[in-house]
Amino acid sequence: MTENSSPASDAVRLDLDEVRSLALSVLRKAGLCEAQARPVAQTITECERDGRQSHGLLRLPGCVMTINSANFNRTAEPVISELTPAVVRADACFGYSLLAFERALPQLEQKAKALGVAVLAINNCFHFSALWPEVESIARMGLASMAMTPSHAWVAPSGGMRPVLGTNPFAFGWPRADTDPYVFDFATSAMARSDIAMAKLSGQMLPDGCGLDAQGRPSNDPAAVLAGAMTTFGGHKGSALSTMIELLAGPLIGDMTSLASMDFDAGERAAPCHGELIVAFDPALLGNDDPATNQQRAEQVFAGFTDQGARLPSQQRYLTRAHNKANGIEISRELYDRILAHGGERVAS
């Protein structure tokens, strides 16, 4: 750790091993078992590495709240079972989703490569952070995939003013031959809730169209939106997509919707608890025996973005990754102190 001098004298610089150690220390202190803590700390580290601060160290105080909540199982051992030759189920047993994902991943890969398509249904998991690390790791196995989860009912449907839907992230990964996978991951809310929370902390107003106050009036005040309702991205289309995620990652796999997750939380303000659906596809099996043409056609789409200067999803993230692996990251002194106050141990170079 280095305490920076000007221009940002309140910044704390950490290398990525320090990020991981800091995260691990908080999670251990909160009582999370080692098997659960490791992948959570790893994802926090990967989010910081890729410049996704909203899903990085900032999440640790919320993790402590979740780990201390009545429904959370600190020592959960995921139970992996084969539901059919095409479906693997991972019961996270009310721990975080990440260990369940990690344990079930080999079966998902094997099934998708045997059948061309396979499903991983994670049940009873507390949601942790971004989905892109999952679809990226699946893409590095040569598989395309989509991943989705409900969350808490914070988001009003298009045309409504009361929350029904979650922020319901949707992620997709596609393997590329000679470069990093194509990956995107977005909230189906107009803005991620963590970004609204960050705006509130930093005293910034929201752009238009991100939410409604408790009376259903459009609002730019993050506090009013957090107390009222967020809105979906893309009007009625984003709202429709969000319902699909509720249904596929909820009732389809015998798990909770965002409304049910909110009830289950009973005001504890823990992370949402629900299911996750991942569908993996094998281009090698489905691709009509012409991988070269298929790859060339996919690359032509990507070049169609970059050749005209449009940003290809994940492009900026890989650049940030390379930079931060070499240089480490900076967090504010205020956040660093808050993490220490939540049980973090000081990290040093």
Next chain:
Amino acid sequence: MTENSSPASDAVRLDLDEVRSLALSVLRKAGLCEAQARPVAQTITECERDGRQSHGLLRLPGCVMTINSANFNRTAEPVISELTPAVVRADACFGYSLLAFERALPQLEQKAKALGVAVLAINNCFHFSALWPEVESIARMGLASMAMTPSHAWVAPSGGMRPVLGTNPFAFGWPRADTDPYVFDFATSAMARSDIAMAKLSGQMLPDGCGLDAQGRPSNDPAAVLAGAMTTFGGHKGSALSTMIELLAGPLIGDMTSLASMDFDAGERAAPCHGELIVAFDPALLGNDDPATNQQRAEQVFAGFTDQGARLPSQQRYLTRAHNKANGIEISRELYDRILAHGGERVAS
């Protein structure tokens, strides 16, 4: 057929059998074989029945152009094959997609009900019209499903000005116990191309945000947008979703992207030719043996829309369906005459 008097003296009223007969007569006259013509006429009829005029009779002149194009196979017999126990392939052999879908549907159902998830990959098909009739029919088998296709490269990615992506429709269906399925189907472009074409015909300007002129400037002029580039819905998120559709319904299944389809068309202005991906899921197999709770949770989401007066996707369509089944539909005298000029036979009550 009834020729209406005022207030709409230029309107022609048809019952649904007349719609089907009119469509069939145009398709037969153009040389489409009976097996292909029947499901195309049926989908046109269903679109008119449900108030989706943009995908109804209006499409017939374009169908004639497609059927007459060099690449189209008027007598195509789809070839259905099992790729794996979870994947059925339907080679449409350069006919329309609909007959291929119909022929492969029993295998898709059987596979999804055996394994919990299954894929139907349609290849080498000329796109016809809306996807919602397909996901609705799958939902009526008790299965959830998503369907997607590329189109022609008419749509600029977020941050770009030149077309790369198609209008790339995405549809989803969910079976409900005691009522019509929950279904949505939207273009990932901000506006459907057929709606832009309708605006051009009727001399209306487009809402903001639907497209760019050939110089990349935002435009409300439908002619300028048709000659320039359409935009995606929902900014970078809609753009990302559209790329997923390019990849999954294109290179994943060994078929063309919207760019490749445009090249293949070689200026003939036929319908796009490409693949279609359908993924079906069986809630009965995946639902953790608690269908009552799952159904109740799903219905709670739907009630969350309707209880606050937000429109649930497909709700309006089912109301229109009931009305039009009883009352028939009206088309303009101009459209009716244009259809007759394209080979349609006069229909009469």
